[in-house]
Amino acid sequence: MRCPSCQHEETRVVDSRSTGEGFVIRRRRECALCGFRFTTYERLELSLPQVIKKDGRREPFSREKVISGIRKACHKRPVSEEDIENFVSQLERELFESGDKEVPSTYIGERVMEKLREWDEVAYVRFASVYREFQDVNEFIEQVKHLLKGKSRAGKGRK
Template sequence: MKCPFCGGVENKVMDSRVSRDGNAIRRRRECLACGRRFTTYEYIEEMLPTVVKKDGRREPFDRNKIRMGIRKACEKRPISTETIESLVTEVERFCQDYSGEEIRSSMIGEKIMKLLKELDGVAYVRFASVYRQFRDVNDFLEELKEFKQLHDLKKEKEP
């Protein structure tokens, strides 16, 4: 495993744990060249559908792209790295369970928005603003209005 800091290839595993959902092994490693520590995740490689972008381009599913998008939306929010990884795993599982060889990027985006909406309103709106490419403040306000209506409905149903 190559060190993300110095590029050294010699390292030792300091700690290994099974993730909460049981789908990955989290390893803390220490680079023998620079002494810095980093975390890696080990997953079972499964066949994932090809992602079809809005413009028709096709590209392989990229777990890291999902992680980066969710992480950006959750920036400065009280959301743990483990929770973010759990969301990424849920999106990946959603794609694995999809019955076709190709999946539209819009389906993935909608799944992420659904998960973020349940988790954190601010993260949801951040992701939605990029994903839906809000053109101006009115688009943003419309999304907030819709989110607030759903949020108010949930509150009414709570005992």
């Protein structure tokens, strides 16, 4: 593994931990030349289905693309990087285990929105506003009202 700081090829593993329910190994490494420490992740490579986009195009499932969208929605929100990584690993396993050759992008988007709604309402609304392609502020307001209705129903009966 090349050092990201000095490009030296000799690094050593300082610490290894299993994460993501045992499907991912997190390794802390140190460069033998400059002492720079960095983290790498080793994960099982799965044969995942093609994603069918809204316009009919097909492209390979991209873990990085899903993580990037979630990170943008969760920017400055109380959602940890570990939660995001674990969710996307779980989603990958689910897609792999389904055995499907293709999956609609809408399925992935809806799964992400479910998880964001569970984690943080602001992140959920951020993601939904991009994913659902709201055309104007009224659509956005309707989504927030819908979210608040669900919250008030969940709160009834509690004291």
